Amino acid sequence: MNETCISIRHLSVFYGKSVALKDISLSIPGRQITAIIGPSGCGKTTLLRSINRLIESTDETRVSGEILVDGQNIMDRRLDVTALRKKIGLLAQKPSPLPMSIYDNVAYGPRIHGERDRKALDRTVQDCLQTVSLWDEVKHRLRAPASRLSVGQQQRLCLARSLAVRPEILLCDEPTSALDPVSSQTIEKKLVELKKDYTIVIVTHNIHQAIRLADYVIHLYLGELVEHGPANEVFEHPKEERTRAYINGTFLADIKFDKELDLKGTKCPYNFVYAKLALDDLAEGNILRIIVDDPTAVTELPRGMEADGYEVLNSNQLNKTDWEIVIRK
Amino acid sequence: MGRRKMEEAIFKCLMVASVVIVVGVLLTMIVMVIWRGLPALDLSMITQTPKGGYYLGREGGILNAIVGSLYLAIGATVLAFVISLPVALFLQREYIGRARFAGLVRLCLDILWGIPSIVYGAFGFIIMLYLGMRASLLGGIVVLTLLEIPIMARAMDEVIRTVSADLKDASYALGATRSETAVKVVTRQVLPGILTAALLAFGRGIGDAASILFTAGYTDRIPTSLLDPVASLPLAIFFQLGTPFPEVRERAYASAVILLVIILLISIASRLLSRRLAKHVVK
Amino acid sequence: MEKGLSRLIGRRWADLAATRLMFVATVFVASVAVFIGIGLLLKSWPILEARPLSELLFSSVWCPSRGEFGFYPFIMGTLWVTGLAGIIALPLSLLSALYLAEYAPNKVRALVKPALDLLAGIPSVVYGIWGILALSLGGISIGFNVLAGGIVLAIMVIPVVTSVSEEVFRTVPRDIKEASLAVGATRWETAKHVVMRASLPGVAAAVVLGFSRAFGETMAVLMVVGNVARAPSSVMDPAYPLTALIANNYGEMMSVPLYDSALLLAALVLLVMVLVFNVAARLALARVQRRWA
Ligand SMILES: Nc1ncnc2c1ncn2[C@@H]1O[C@H](COP(=O)(O)OP(=O)(O)OP(=O)(O)O)[C@@H](O)[C@H]1O
Ligand SMILES: [Mg+2]
Numbered sequence: 001m002n003e004t005c006i007s008i009r010h011l012s013v014f015y016g017k018s019v020a021l022k023d024i025s026l027s028i029p030g031r032q033i034t035a036i037i038g039p040s041g042c043g044k045t046t047l048l049r050s051i052n053r054l055i056e057s058t059d060e061t062r063v064s065g066e067i068l069v070d071g072q073n074i075m076d077r078r079l080d081v082t083a084l085r086k087k088i089g090l091l092a093q094k095p096s097p098l099p100m101s102i103y104d105n106v107a108y109g110p111r112i113h114g115e116r117d118r119k120a121l122d123r124t125v126q127d128c129l130q131t132v133s134l135w136d137e138v139k140h141r142l143r144a145p146a147s148r149l150s151v152g153q154q155q156r157l158c159l160a161r162s163l164a165v166r167p168e169i170l171l172c173d174e175p176t177s178a179l180d181p182v183s184s185q186t187i188e189k190k191l192v193e194l195k196k197d198y199t200i201v202i203v204t205h206n207i208h209q210a211i212r213l214a215d216y217v218i219h220l221y222l223g224e225l226v227e228h229g230p231a232n233e234v235f236e237h238p239k240e241e242r243t244r245a246y247i248n249g250t251f252l253a254d255i256k257f258d259k260e261l262d263l264k265g266t267k268c269p270y271n272f273v274y275a276k277l278a279l280d281d282l283a284e285g286n287i288l289r290i291i292v293d294d295p296t297a298v299t300e301l302p303r304g305m306e307a308d309g310y311e312v313l314n315s316n317q318l319n320k321t322d323w324e325i326v327i328r329k
Numbered sequence: 330m331g332r333r334k335m336e337e338a339i340f341k342c343l344m345v346a347s348v349v350i351v352v353g354v355l356l357t358m359i360v361m362v363i364w365r366g367l368p369a370l371d372l373s374m375i376t377q378t379p380k381g382g383y384y385l386g387r388e389g390g391i392l393n394a395i396v397g398s399l400y401l402a403i404g405a406t407v408l409a410f411v412i413s414l415p416v417a418l419f420l421q422r423e424y425i426g427r428a429r430f431a432g433l434v435r436l437c438l439d440i441l442w443g444i445p446s447i448v449y450g451a452f453g454f455i456i457m458l459y460l461g462m463r464a465s466l467l468g469g470i471v472v473l474t475l476l477e478i479p480i481m482a483r484a485m486d487e488v489i490r491t492v493s494a495d496l497k498d499a500s501y502a503l504g505a506t507r508s509e510t511a512v513k514v515v516t517r518q519v520l521p522g523i524l525t526a527a528l529l530a531f532g533r534g535i536g537d538a539a540s541i542l543f544t545a546g547y548t549d550r551i552p553t554s555l556l557d558p559v560a561s562l563p564l565a566i567f568f569q570l571g572t573p574f575p576e577v578r579e580r581a582y583a584s585a586v587i588l589l590v591i592i593l594l595i596s597i598a599s600r601l602l603s604r605r606l607a608k609h610v611v612k
Numbered sequence: 613m614e615k616g617l618s619r620l621i622g623r624r625w626a627d628l629a630a631t632r633l634m635f636v637a638t639v640f641v642a643s644v645a646v647f648i649g650i651g652l653l654l655k656s657w658p659i660l661e662a663r664p665l666s667e668l669l670f671s672s673v674w675c676p677s678r679g680e681f682g683f684y685p686f687i688m689g690t691l692w693v694t695g696l697a698g699i700i701a702l703p704l705s706l707l708s709a710l711y712l713a714e715y716a717p718n719k720v721r722a723l724v725k726p727a728l729d730l731l732a733g734i735p736s737v738v739y740g741i742w743g744i745l746a747l748s749l750g751g752i753s754i755g756f757n758v759l760a761g762g763i764v765l766a767i768m769v770i771p772v773v774t775s776v777s778e779e780v781f782r783t784v785p786r787d788i789k790e791a792s793l794a795v796g797a798t799r800w801e802t803a804k805h806v807v808m809r810a811s812l813p814g815v816a817a818a819v820v821l822g823f824s825r826a827f828g829e830t831m832a833v834l835m836v837v838g839n840v841a842r843a844p845s846s847v848m849d850p851a852y853p854l855t856a857l858i859a860n861n862y863g864e865m866m867s868v869p870l871y872d873s874a875l876l877l878a879a880l881v882l883l884v885m886v887l888v889f890n891v892a893a894r895l896a897l898a899r900v901q902r903r904w905a
Contacts, residue, residue, distance in 0.1 A: 113796060
């Protein structure tokens with residue numbers, strides 16, 4: 001069951017002259033969820049896009065090394081990329097519905113690959129939409145433009161679109177980062193259900209998400225592979241100091257807060273302003289924990305903080321209404 | 330599978346072929362016109378007015394047409410600018426309010442854009458008949474102004490629409506009125522775009538022949554008043570081509586080279602201008 | 613205090629005045645098209661009263677000195693030349709634009725794009741000159757006919773349509789193109805199903821823009837199309853478009869009765885044709901968009 005599905009050997013990727021990935025060698029097990037973690041800009045997206053060769057669509061990239069999928073080197077120039085991409089689905093960071101109806105979005109892949117039979121298409125569309133639990137929400141408006149769905153629904157639609165070509169591997173690039181907490185949970189649940197049939201590789205910034213989902217973990221840092229291994233080993237006994245630091249930096253089990261602030265009942269942007277005022281009083285490196293219950297704050301506040309140069313260590317749902325957000329100055 | 334690969338390959342070939350055809354034909358066009366015109370081009374062409382009539386004359390130059398074209402195009406561009414900028418500014422949401430009206434104005438501009446220049450010429454001609462005017466510099470300028478307004482206003486509208494609401498809000502927050510914001514913030518922010526729009530319209534104006542055929546007339550002299558008829562480069566080319574004398578036809582080709590050079594200069598100027606001015610824009 | 617107040621009032625007043633001024637300019641510009649229409653209609657009224665419209669539009673006899681004004685050959689001339697230009701220019705422009713936007717390496721695009729923009733600004737007389745030069749080139753002369761006019765016109769509109777469509781194609785977000793590639797579509801399939809569909813409104817606008825120009829183009833066409841007042845029946849026949857009719861005859865139009873009225877009617881017909889084309893394109897587009905959106 002844990003047979004190696006993707007194995008990467010000496011992979012290096014260059015954008016122009018700058019190196020994005022340096023000599024990566026690792027194996028990704030089949031029918032499990034593999035999480036790629038690491039700080040921003042370390043090459044997670046690049047690694048993911050190398051696996052389905054979408055990296056080629058960026059100008060001036062150079063790739064060396066091999067990636068074997070089911071024993072076949074996909075870097076081989078003679079390989080048919082369309083067949084490869086049919087086998088490897090991709091769920092992007094932002095929902096990207098195609099400019100057509102909901103039905104046509106899901107049917108797009110099968111049609112491209114030559115499915116003409118109406119009945120079969122209908123069945124595929126229904127199956128895939130049911131798998132991502134979107135069917136009941138959209139079955140009456142399959143002909144409506146996909147752009148009219150909510151962002152969370154769009155992301156599920158994109159998942160359904162990827163599933164419609166019956167891939168074996170599913171690559172997800174921060175699939176929940178643009179979503180609200182509830183939609184994120186739905187997507188996470190789907191991924192866990194899907195892992196019995198699919199090999200899933202997920203890039204995530206959220207260490208909690210990685211812990212919840214991953215069976216196998218890959219840690220990248222500045223384009224280098226730091227550590228990879230089964231999730232419990234990596235999380236509990238990281239071999240590398242850098243992994244330990246990264247996990248501790250973001251994982252807050254034993255972090256002490258320099259200040260706590262209860263902002264329940266305040267709305268965006270006031271809670272943001274209060275939080276900034278509190279941060280002003282703190283010293284560099286100190287940590288602030290705030291509690292909010294305004295749903296927009298959950299997404300907007302961390303974004304604003306990051307834009308202002310603070311590090312958001314975590315945002316986590318405490319109970320039905322309350323969220324904690326932890327920020328380091 | 331084979332079929333899809335083939336489709337891709339066929340269309341890629343078609344695309345490359347079209348680019349090659351398009352670029353090739355356009356380049357040959359320029360090269361041919363220059364090749365043909367250069368031999369007849371000498372200094373006297375651009376420093377003297379024609380001797381013995383533009384229709385028959387084999388001597389002298391076409392200074393009258395060069396100066397005339399510049400008068401016409403500069404006059405029209407200035408007038409069109411004065412009218413188009415307020416229109417483009419007015420199309421901002423804080424002035425025009427309802428999107429319906431803005432849509433209507435834009436539709437009108439698009440329709441004006443599409444009106445053939447010969448129709449502008451015919452219309453101008455009727456008006457001038459009505460007013461008892463002869464073909465003159467003034468008539469040509471007015472008609473060219475009408476022709477340039479939609480080009481300029483639409484291009485300005487496009488760039489003004491790119492100004493972010495935040496920037497305007499910052500100005501309103503300081504207590505500026507709408508007009509002060511429009512003039513001091515919006516216009517300054519998109520100045521490169523606005524000037525590029527003006528140059529674009531200038532290029533169209535200086536190259537248009539059909540609209541000034543009836544309205545500006547033609548003469549061998551350089552006009553001294555707004556009511557004198559005026560020569561223009563495109564018409565100089567057109568008339569000289571129409572003569573039975575090969576020598577005069579050669580001069581038409583030379584005039585075309587002059588016109589091409591002017592257009593080229595405008596194009597380069599607008600590129601440099603927008604690059605230089607872009608430095609002062611808040612990103 | 614007093615001074616500040618009067619300053620404030622002054623600023624308010626200036627704002628109000630400026631707004632009024634802008635409003636007047638806008639209304640003026642928006643109504644120019646109406647003025648033109650009315651002016652032409654008034655001036656062509658004499659001939660519209662003297663002859664039935666059906667005769668004017670569908671009679672093939674053009675003989676002003678005998679008082680016969682049939683516009684049919686000229687209308688057909690315009691349609692033939694513009695139609696042929698469309699058939700030549702559309703595929704070339706759209707394919708080139710797709711190539712530049714989707715396939716071409718950056719360096720090629722950086723070279724071709726400014727060249728197209730420059731060419732789009734070249735005056736039509738220059739295209740006409742090229743037409744004449746090309747026609748007299750070598751032994752394979754195709755003569756002065758619809759084909760020559762159509763080719764010259766096509767070459768005139770290609771830079772505009774290509775350049776604008778390329779810009780429209782490039783506004784299609786990368787995400788959705790990659791979404792299509794990621795399910796295994798080829799680049800061409802992505803271009804065909806996703807890029808073209810997403811940019812349909814913009815491309816349609818580009819085409820309408822280009823062809824409004826083609827309809828009304830005078831000089832370039834006039835110089836190569838032959839100017840024989842007979843409705844063409846093949847592309848090798850000469851033609852006489854409306855624009856050329858007006859331009860060629862303005863000199864003598866005062867000497868023959870009803871002639872001036874007839875020429876202004878020609879301008880009106882041209883205006884109506886361009887309007888109908890514009891509106892039809894808009895309506896068609898609105899329908900397609902409602903279906904796809
Ligand atoms: N198109 C590109 N051209 C040049 N450099 C690029 C390009 N895309 C990415 N890079 C660089 O390559 C490195 C890795 O980028 P990548 O997108 O893989 O990071 P990431 O780990 O996904 O980051 P994030 O978590 O922020 O999404 C970065 O330093 C980035 O600046
Ligand atoms: Mg990334």
